[in-house]
Amino acid sequence: MSHAVTQETGTPPPKRDAKAKAAISEGKKAERRLGLLLCAPAVIVMAAVAGWPIIYSVWLSLQRYDLKFPDRQEFVGLDNYVTVLSSPYWWNAMWITVVITVVSVVIELVLGMVLALVMHRTLVGRGIVRTSTLIPYGIVTVVAAFSWRYAWTPGTGYLAETIAGGEPVLTQKIPALLVVVLAEIWKTTPFMALLLMAGLALVPDDLLKAAAMDGANAWQRFTKVMVPVMKPAILVALLFRTLDAFRIFDNLFVLTGGSQGTTSVSMVTYNNLIKGLNLGIGSTMSVLIFIAVAVIAFIFIKLFGTAAPGSDNGGRR
Amino acid sequence: MAGIGGAETTGRKARWAVLNVLVVAYALFPVLWIVSLSFKSKATLADGNFIPREWTLENYTAIFSTTEFVRALVNSIGIAIIATVIAVVFGTMAAYAIARLDFPGKRVLVGISLLVSMFPQISLISPLFEIERTLGLFDTWPGLILPYITFGLPLAIYTLSAFFREIPWELEKAAKMDGATPGQAFRRVIAPLAAPGVFTTAILVFIFCWNDFLFAISLTSTENSRTVPVALSFFTGSSQFEDPTGSIAAAAVVITIPIILFVLFFQRRIVAGLTSGAVKG
Numbered sequence: 286m287s288h289a290v291t292q293e294t295g296t297p298p299p300k301r302d303a304k305a306k307a308a309i310s311e312g313k314k315a316e317r318r319l320g321l322l323l324c325a326p327a328v329i330v331m332a333a334v335a336g337w338p339i340i341y342s343v344w345l346s347l348q349r350y351d352l353k354f355p356d357r358q359e360f361v362g363l364d365n366y367v368t369v370l371s372s373p374y375w376w377n378a379m380w381i382t383v384v385i386t387v388v389s390v391v392i393e394l395v396l397g398m399v400l401a402l403v404m405h406r407t408l409v410g411r412g413i414v415r416t417s418t419l420i421p422y423g424i425v426t427v428v429a430a431f432s433w434r435y436a437w438t439p440g441t442g443y444l445a446e447t448i449a450g451g452e453p454v455l456t457q458k459i460p461a462l463l464v465v466v467l468a469e470i471w472k473t474t475p476f477m478a479l480l481l482m483a484g485l486a487l488v489p490d491d492l493l494k495a496a497a498m499d500g501a502n503a504w505q506r507f508t509k510v511m512v513p514v515m516k517p518a519i520l521v522a523l524l525f526r527t528l529d530a531f532r533i534f535d536n537l538f539v540l541t542g543g544s545q546g547t548t549s550v551s552m553v554t555y556n557n558l559i560k561g562l563n564l565g566i567g568s569t570m571s572v573l574i575f576i577a578v579a580v581i582a583f584i585f586i587k588l589f590g591t592a593a594p595g596s597d598n599g600g601r602r
Numbered sequence: 603m604a605g606i607g608g609a610e611t612t613g614r615k616a617r618w619a620v621l622n623v624l625v626v627a628y629a630l631f632p633v634l635w636i637v638s639l640s641f642k643s644k645a646t647l648a649d650g651n652f653i654p655r656e657w658t659l660e661n662y663t664a665i666f667s668t669t670e671f672v673r674a675l676v677n678s679i680g681i682a683i684i685a686t687v688i689a690v691v692f693g694t695m696a697a698y699a700i701a702r703l704d705f706p707g708k709r710v711l712v713g714i715s716l717l718v719s720m721f722p723q724i725s726l727i728s729p730l731f732e733i734e735r736t737l738g739l740f741d742t743w744p745g746l747i748l749p750y751i752t753f754g755l756p757l758a759i760y761t762l763s764a765f766f767r768e769i770p771w772e773l774e775k776a777a778k779m780d781g782a783t784p785g786q787a788f789r790r791v792i793a794p795l796a797a798p799g800v801f802t803t804a805i806l807v808f809i810f811c812w813n814d815f816l817f818a819i820s821l822t823s824t825e826n827s828r829t830v831p832v833a834l835s836f837f838t839g840s841s842q843f844e845d846p847t848g849s850i851a852a853a854a855v856v857i858t859i860p861i862i863l864f865v866l867f868f869q870r871r872i873v874a875g876l877t878s879g880a881v882k883g
Contacts, residue, residue: 313704319784320705327696327755328711334752335718338729345728403625408611408618416869417629423861423872424633425813427831428854432636435847443635443652471632476876483877524720532722535815539835551724551816558728559820571725578722 339575345568352562365569375570377546378553379577385462385549386530389469393526394519396470397477404478405485418475426472430539433468458545465547468536473529477522484518485511524585528578550574633858639851647848661852671853673825674833678857681743681829682811685750690804692751693758694796698788700759701766702774712759719756723749727820734821741823749817754807761806764878765799766792802875805864812860830857 349361369375404414421429436442437454445451454460488511496506512519534551541547543556554574558567635652642649643658665671696715700708730749731740739745769792777787818829828836834853837846865872 316703316784317705320699320703320708323695323699323703324705324707324711326692327759328714330692330748330751331714331718331755334730334748335721335726336714338726338733341733342725342729345732400625403618403621406618407622408615410619410622412869414622414625415873416865417626419865419869419872420629420633420862422876423809423813423865425815425831425854425857425861427815427834428636428858429632431834431850431854432632432639435639435851436632436635440648440650441639441847443650446650471628475629479873479876528720528722532724534724535831538815538819551722554724555727555816555820558731564728564732568728571722571728574722575725578720578725582720 342568342571345564346572348565348568350563350565350568352564361565365565366573369566369569369573374548374553375550378548378550381462381547382531382533382549382551385466385469385533386527389466389473389530390523390526392466392470393474393477394523396474397481397522400474400478401481401485405482418478421472422475422479424472426535427539429472430468430536433464433471434540437464455541456545458547461541461545461547465533465536465540468540469530469533472536473526477526480522480525481515481518484515484522487518488514520585520588524582527581527585531578531581550577636851636854636858639847640855642848642851644848647845661848662856665849665852665856670825670833670837671830671849674828674830675856677743677825677827678812678829678831681746681750681827682808684743685747685754685811686804686808688747689751689754689758689807690800693755693762693803693807694793694800696755697759697762697766698792698796701763702771702792703784715756715759718752719760721753723753723816727816730817731820740821741826743827745821746814746817746827746829749821750811750814754810757810758803758807761803761875761878762796762799765802765875766796769795798871799875802868802871805868805872806875809861809864812857 346365347360347362348358349364350358400418404411404418407414434455436444437449439445439449439451439453445454449460452460454464492510492514493506496510501509532551533549534555537543537547537549537552538555543549543552548556550570551574554567554570557563557570561567638652638654639647640661641657641659642654643656643660646655649655696711699705700712726749734740734745739748773791773795774787777791778784782790813831814829815831815835818832819835822828822832825833830853834850834857837850837853
């Protein structure tokens with residue numbers, strides 16, 4: 286990269302004459318050039334593999350395009366959107382996705398807060414606790430999903446026998462969804478907890494002590510002192526997890542395969558696209574999911590205000 | 603963490619110990635269960651016992667004797683490593699620029715990477731499927747490496763720019779005073795200081811690539827580029843009467859090993875990496 290930069294840029298002469306000014310602006314220019322050069326590869330990859338395809342999928346969504354009948358491809362305007370939005374399968378999947386997202390994120394927030402407090406405050410074995418909680422975060426989702434599936438399989442699994450009394454839990458809609466939510470919560474609560482723990486570290490100990498002196502009990506200290514300080518961390522954690530939960534695919538694929546009406550929007554899209562080879566309908570669903578995610582993100586960012594992740598990244602300190 | 607009353611510290615410690623045991627059990631139970639399954643013999647596989655009654659390695663020897671699994675393992679390792687290296691190199695360059703240099707379009711870049719990190723991956727499946735079929739990338743290594751780089755990049759840029767902000771500015775200035783160009787200051791001074799951050803980021807990106815299922819199942823169709831999570835979900839017994847449970851469990855354990863190693867050796871770094879990019883008060 287250094288060939289783009291001229292040698293004299295590094296040492297601006299101390300005197301403030303015209304020459305020095307030129308050298309400074311030359312230095313600024315070199316800095317700009319270097320900045321752009323360094324960012325170029327990242328920008329190009331993201332534009333080519335994420336930016337362009339999303340535009341392309343909008344175009345595909347306006348086509349009748351079924352790979353089983355490729356010669357019948359034609360522009361159909363918004364027909365695909367009408368088809369998808371009037372399909373009960375789509376709305377069922379949307380409903381299931383929203384329920385899974387809301388239930389699991391709410392439980393994760395509570396559990397994650399408890400876990401964060403444990404990790405933050407514990408007097409013994411902090412290393413072991415943190416190490417073991419990272420395992421659910423790191424483990425391959427499909428692996429964890431299989432573990433849960435076999436645990437709930439009658440005959441094979443320990444949970445199926447002890448808790449479900451030998452019932453085939455995964456073949457009934459509501460119990461199956463509960464297992465899916467359980468698998469989500471198990472896997473992602475540690476991540477939530479870590480983000481919250483980072484927020485906890487920002488709470489000044491003096492403030493807590495002062496509150497205790499003033500007679501605030503543990504719950505009041507938590508709600509009146511900790512939560513307000515942690516608000517940005519809580520919102521970041523919620524945003525990340527909500528968007529992530531909304532994409533749920535792996536767990537459902539392994540645990541229920543989408544049977545008994547337990548498909549998520551990602552699964553319905555996958556089924557139309559890869560199994561049904563219907564690019565038009567699949568792309569329409571892709572675009573709709575994209576819009577849904579954008580709306581969720583927009584609402585959260587409105588809530589964040591200036592605490593949005595990245596707003597701090599822009600300025601150097 | 604000063605205990606308030608000295609006398610009750612042992613009691614508090616005991617209570618914390620109980621809580622900690624609960625947390626550890628919560629985290630490890632499903633993992634131990636799949637490990638246990640993988641060591642069960644065919645006869646005891648379906649006995650529902652948490653601990654195997656008969657220990658055997660036959661599930662492991664079975665999967666390692668199939669090309670289906672071995673190929674998938676090679677694919678997983680190769681694809682994840684290549685994607686990680688490229689994403690981390692590009693991410694390092696961009697994060698350095700964001701943290702240290704002044705140039706137009708910086709905020710746009712931060713915005714774009716935030717956008718990509720929030721992207722629903724399923725939205726990319728249909729266009730990528732079509733584009734990759736046209737370009738002949740479908741069911742190839744690059745066909746998976748490209749999306750992995752793309753989604754690894756925002757993660758790398760965030761984590762790294764947070765790390766880079768912690769590096770003392772003065773050193774770079776001093777290097778420039780000594781006549782180094784910004785490029786040299788980057789390579790000679792900042793890069794070595796940033797190495798721990800870069801390494802942490804590499805672990806996080808690797809875990810992401812290793813974990814992926816959606817791209818891998820949608821953009822591959824054969825052993826050519828199928829990764830282990832996908833191969834797992836397609837395992838069937840050697841005959842239709844054979845239950846693949848043991849093989850799936852063994853394969854699942856094999857791909858969990860790298861994760862366990864990372865977590866054991868780099869726990870501190872992973873925690874720092876996960877939290878640094880996300881929370882800035």
